Amino acid sequence: MKRIVNYVANRLFICHPDTGKIISFRKPKLMTIIPFIIIGLASLIWLLIRVLPKPSRITYPCMKVAMPLAFSFLAWITSMSATVLLFRKAIINFNAMKYKYALLFLVIAVVAGTGTLVYESLPTRAADVSSQAGIFEDPLGPNSPIGTPKGIIPGRVVWAYNPDATNINCTNANHSDAYWLEKNCDQAVVDMMFSDGIKELTGKSTHADAWDAIFRYFNVNHDKGDVGYASDETLFIKINAVTAWSGAEPDGEMPSNTPVEFDTSPQAILALLRQLVNEAGIPQENIYIGDPMADIWNTLYDKFYAEFPNINYASKRTIPNRYKLTYSEEPGIFYSDKGTVMDQLWEVPTNSFFQEMMDADYLLNVPAMKGHRWGGVTMFAKNHFGSNTTDGSWRLHKGLMKP
Numbered sequence: 001m002k003r004i005v006n007y008v009a010n011r012l013f014i015c016h017p018d019t020g021k022i023i024s025f026r027k028p029k030l031m032t033i034i035p036f037i038i039i040g041l042a043s044l045i046w047l048l049i050r051v052l053p054k055p056s057r058i059t060y061p062c063m064k065v066a067m068p069l070a071f072s073f074l075a076w077i078t079s080m081s082a083t084v085l086l087f088r089k090a091i092i093n094f095n096a097m098k099y100k101y102a103l104l105f106l107v108i109a110v111v112a113g114t115g116t117l118v119y120e121s122l123p124t125r126a127a128d129v130s131s132q133a134g135i136f137e138d139p140l141g142p143n144s145p146i147g148t149p150k151g152i153i154p155g156r157v158v159w160a161y162n163p164d165a166t167n168i169n170c171t172n173a174n175h176s177d178a179y180w181l182e183k184n185c186d187q188a189v190v191d192m193m194f195s196d197g198i199k200e201l202t203g204k205s206t207h208a209d210a211w212d213a214i215f216r217y218f219n220v221n222h223d224k225g226d227v228g229y230a231s232d233e234t235l236f237i238k239i240n241a242v243t244a245w246s247g248a249e250p251d252g253e254m255p256s257n258t259p260v261e262f263d264t265s266p267q268a269i270l271a272l273l274r275q276l277v278n279e280a281g282i283p284q285e286n287i288y289i290g291d292p293m294a295d296i297w298n299t300l301y302d303k304f305y306a307e308f309p310n311i312n313y314a315s316k317r318t319i320p321n322r323y324k325l326t327y328s329e330e331p332g333i334f335y336s337d338k339g340t341v342m343d344q345l346w347e348v349p350t351n352s353f354f355q356e357m358m359d360a361d362y363l364l365n366v367p368a369m370k371g372h373r374w375g376g377v378t379m380f381a382k383n384h385f386g387s388n389t390t391d392g393s394w395r396l397h398k399g400l401m402k403p
Contacts, residue, residue: 198275233362235362238365245392252320277308
């Protein structure tokens with residue numbers, strides 16, 4: 001039995017035959033073990049640095065990659081350490097003729113060591129979940145877009161990403177550390193991202209050429225001819241300001257009990273306004289901006305007004321220095337379900353919009369891409385739930401994925 005224990009132990013490390021003291025470890029395959037240790041240790045450090053200050057980051061994509069590597073490294077270190085210690089204890093107890101304890105240590109050591117060796121040899125790969133019940137399989141396969149490509153460069157979608165735009169330590173827990181504050185969002189970086197994006201989208205080298213291409217493409221496709229923006233045309237910018245749905249204070253201030261939610265970031269809106277006025281040459285008085293079903297906080301108004309005092313900052317209520325929108329009785333949208341899904345009580349399944357939106361020559365949709373309890377995520381179409389003239393959009397929510 002002693003020989004068996006020594007044989008098994010010496011497959012992993014070299015022990016003194018009498019004392020059980022570890023003399024040296026067997027040299028592993030360095031090309032296999034060293035990269036694993038480096039990657040595992042780096043993943044563990046990265047996980048601790050990112051998650052300890054802000055636990056919510058555990059859901060980030062980078063954390064979902066780092067966690068398996070970090071936990072695998074911890075499991076390997078723990079299992080190997082336990083195996084070494086237990087084999088040593090087994091040898092010592094055999095030498096002392098304490099066979100019952102020696103056998104117990106041996107069995108546990110073999111189990112721990114076997115688990116380590118087995119799992120270490122498994123290849124790392126993504127799980128094949130295509131055959132699992134409830135998993136959607138795209139019949140067209142991956143990377144097979146459908147429909148007819150649209151746009152100046154047909155089908156092009158531009159994604160701008162720069163982690164320096166936001167403060168990594170922002171908690172967004174209250175108004176004093178909200179995402180819209182200057183300390184938590186770098187306007188200069190956002191401006192640069194918008195600049196890069198607008199030129200990349202159009203394939204133009206200057207902002208002026210990029211905006212001219214956008215207006216011309218729109219006008220050609222709306223039977224207005226190959227013309228750019230005309231100085232008498234109006235433009236309505238629909239933002240998401242759902243936190244102001246219940247109304248601002250009489251002077252436009254955000255009430256102290258307003259939840260810290262995700263409206264369209266003021267820095268992103270300001271980047272757009274700078275482009276439209278300074279680069280596209282649109283007169284300020286021809287621009288209307290707001291969330292028609294809500295008001296516009298001073299947190300946005302003060303920032304925008306400082307640079308563009310002549311823009312029409314829209315609210316549905318009467319607030320100083322705001323443009324009060326005009327209700328329209330004309331039906332602006334008709335729903336194909338005819339009330340069978342969204343609201344069976346509707347006699348006429350339509351909605352009206354505000355007159356300034358109906359009369360605008362151009363409508364820009366600037367949503368806040370955020371999680372939604374019934375729709376999964378809010379994007380462009382969902383942003384227009386706030387465009388109609390009713391007091392709310394609850395009826396429309398019945399047409400979402402989980403009403």
